[in-house]
Amino acid sequence: MSKTLALVQRELLSLFRDRYVLFSVIVAPFLSMLLIGGITVAAISNIEVEQGNKAPSGLSICLEDPGDEIAAEVAKRMGAPIGCGEARYLLTIKEGFGDAVERGQRGRAVLRAVTTNPLSLPDATATVAVNQLLEAATLQVAIERGIVGRPPPALVEVERLYVVRGKVMSESVATVTASLMYALLFLAMLIHFVTIQVGSISVGIEKEAKIAESLFTYPLERWQLVTGKIAGVLATSLVTLLSLLAGLLFTYVAILSQVEVGGRAAADEVLRILGEASFGLPQAMVTGAALLTLALTSSLLGTLFGYIFARDIRGALVASSYVGLVTALPVLLDLMLLGSEGNPIFYVFPIYPPLEAIRFSLFEAWGMSLLSLLLSALYALALFFLNTKAFQPSLIIYGIRALLRGIVF
Amino acid sequence: MLVEVSSVSKSFGNVRALVNVSLRVPPSRIVCLVGPNGAGKTTLLRIIMGLLKPDGGTVRVFGRAEWSTELRSRAYYLPQEAGLPKGLTGREFLSFLTKIYGRGSVERGAEFSNLGKDLDRRVDEYSTGMKRRLLVAAGLMLEPELMVLDEPTAGVDVVHALYVREAVTSFAREKGAGIIYTSHNMLEVQYVCDEAIVMHQGAVVEAGAPDEIIAKYKVKNLEEVFVRVVRG
Structure with missing residues (x-):
């Protein structure tokens, strides 16, 4: 256990002393939530419900x-x-x-x-x-x-x-519900995107620094190596989540509480929604579980992408940005088409109460993960047929086997 | 015997990287691999460390054909292009290794590295030589039974290279460790090694104590042997 902890500690030190990672996991998520808060306030001010x-x-x-x-x-x-x-x-x-x-x-x-x-x-x-x-x-x-x-x-x-x-x-439910859903979707998208990048960059850092070969000769089991890495990435993802939640909390408490919709504080309505029962548990817990699931899935995927695609940090950044963006497309599409007749999802879930919003976030989170896997498989196949040096079957097999062992552990 | 390599061969596509190579490393001995670039030295080290599988022949380390975590804790490998974990300070890296190996003293490692206050700087800011010194010091700090050092003094300045050579030599003598050492510096090989194995085009072309090899070829130093072997 102490070896795995040492690996996690090393992973966190490496990641959190990287300026890009620091910006991605702490500054950007917090600011993005403030931005959403600003937009929400504007939305509530502009619409007469x-x-x-x-x-x-x-x-x-x-x-x-x-x-x-x-x-x-x-x-x-x-x-x-x-x-x-x-x-x-x-x-x-x-x-x-x-x-x-x-x-x-x-x-x-x-x-x-x-x-x-x-x-x-x-x-x-x-x-x-x-x-x-x-x-x-x-x-x-x-x-x-x-x-x-x-x-x-x-x-x-x-x-x-x-x-x-x-x-x-x-009164106020429509606007607050909608904005809460926006916030959740953005939150899920950011968690997914940032975590995939961090996971991939983490492997990229290792490959660029040429420490992978040394690591394999240390007295470590492979599952310890992979678990240490994924746990480090997951911890970083949780920091992102905390930063996002801090931004969200700040938005709702400090900004939204100043706004009254229909004679009630919008923030009160949000808290009431989060306290409602869903699947027999408070809504907030279900949302938390959904986001944690997403963080874990994205950590696994990010690390896997890193092993498959990243030859160095720049490669990791490019590959994970591409995959992260493409897999976040369903959410972006939904945001763009929300409520319009052009959105097929609108007919499946015509109402967006919080429960549906959260279920939907979960659905999209898993959907994004599956899409990511599919894309990586297609990419690997393309590389295989192109016979480029970027394709390293042994590394992919190693990555998948190690990940599976890590998951079982 | 710490390492026994018997008739090992390895090819990469049409390129024959190793041809029927054998060597033995007993405790307290420093065995050096020398040869031009592409001679197969690094490939051989990677096969010994279990990072590559040979096409033919056998490799036994600590009497065993397969590496285990327990065996790995008795050995230390410094690859030719080894890096250091980004973001960590030199001291944090040493501390990390003591946790992974479950032994060793950071202060002892600090002493071996001779890096002084630089040990508390991030390794990203180190020069190549400083990185090599830290990596060699890390190995010495862990006191393994077997050290495999691929060009440990590459990029290290003359003074510190001398220091590294002395530290490695006295470590082998005092602790009874077996060391496999590669270098392109023939003077260094003469100074450090008990046995030199000269490789060319994947094969062992000469093996023995440096003085014996020099006497056999009737030349002044190992460098001349090296040149003669390479030029045929």
């Missing part, structure tokens, strides 16, 4: 079938003007909406946000709010009309979304 049954300003509802009574009732309850003309947010309730609801199925509606900027956070949060409003109004109409039996799947979720409180939607 009003109390009671009212919709965000700028919303207009278009009924594709004006004879659809249920659709008309839902539109009325949403409290937005009806019309199919120009509107900042135009919600079109599709034909057959009422029939679907009556059959206990999901009615279809399409929201089009008129924006010149696809990355606009206020637009994205507004679309989430409109979506929640639609779900809540539909639920109320369904309950009033006595549509029981098999409730529409999405509407079951709505109950958890603070709907049945005498209001259509709880």
Whole structure:
């Protein structure tokens, strides 16, 4: 055990005395969370989520079938003007909406946000709010009309979304939920990206300093070597996580608590969400577990990438940046398309309450990891067929075997 | 016998790196491998240390054909291009090795390295010579039964090279350690080695005490032997 600890200590000293690593794991994550905080505040300030049954300003509802009574009732309850003309947010309730609801199925509606900027956070949060409003109004109409039996799947979720409180939607929830989800996704993406880089660089440092050969002749088992390395990378990843959480905490406590949405402190709402039960545990614990899983997976992957690709630090940086960016694409894509009809995920998870956001983070984290593995396998195959010197089958086999032994340990 | 190499061969593609090489290293003896670049010295050392597998022949270290963690704790290998862990100070590196080997005194290592206050500087700032001195000192500090040193004085200035040679020689004499030593400095080989093994194109072309080899070739020093062997 003392040998493994010595290896971890050496790993941490090497990593934390590297300026790039230091910036990547402490400074950049903290600043990025502050940036998200700033954007969130701007989003909340720019969007008018009003109390009671009212919709965000700028919303207009278009009924594709004006004879659809249920659709008309839902539109009325949403409290937005009806019309199919120009509107900042135009919600079109599709034909057959009422029939679907009556059959206990999901009615279809399409929201089009008129924006010149696809990355606009206020637009994205507004679309989430409109979506929640639609779900809540539909639920109320369904309950009033006595549509029981098999409730529409999405509407079951709505109950958890603070709907049945005498209001259509709880004020501030939409914006805070959306921003919390943004923060989580960014957090997951950063953890993934930074950890892969650190893992890869850690091996790159070893190869560049030409100490790998010496290490193999020390009285160490291979699993000790690999466990020491992965534990060092994981510890660094946890420091990144702490830095991110510190940034997040600072953002929510110091910045967001100054903002009131619908008469309540936004930070209080976040704390309440994090304290809610999820899988029988507080939400915060589930989120923590998801992020730790991601940190561990990315540590393993980063180290593996290092063994496979990195011949030196620069190589490690390039390879891990490439792989990290590509594997983070699903998250980026989701962020860009969030709430728009172009996002297929929107139809799978049309509502983004915290639980879904966190489940989704987990899903994306694992998805990213799998994609990373796939990419590395493809890259290795390409190198094999190109017959370049960069491909070292023995090193890959060694890396995989050692990793497996490390995991078992 | 600490090391017994019998009829070892190794090829890399069409290149024959080692051809039927044999050597023995008993305790308290310094065996030097000499030869031009590409003669197969480093390949042989890597095979002895279990980093490469030979195509043919046998290698036994401490009487065993396979390395184990226990055997590795009795040996120390200084590769030709060995580096030091980035970010650590010289003292931290010595401390790291004492933890890995479970023995040795950092102060003793500091003394061997002769680096003084530089020992508390990060190894990234060291010159090549300083790194080699620290790596040799680390080996001496651990007091292994077998030391395999691939060009330990490469890049080390004359004064410190002399110091390294003396430290290694007295270590072998006093502690009874066996040492395999490679060098391109023939004067150093004459000074340090009990036995010199001259290699060329992967094969052993001459072996024996440096004085005996010099007498056999009827030349003034080992350098002339070396030149004659290489030029055929």
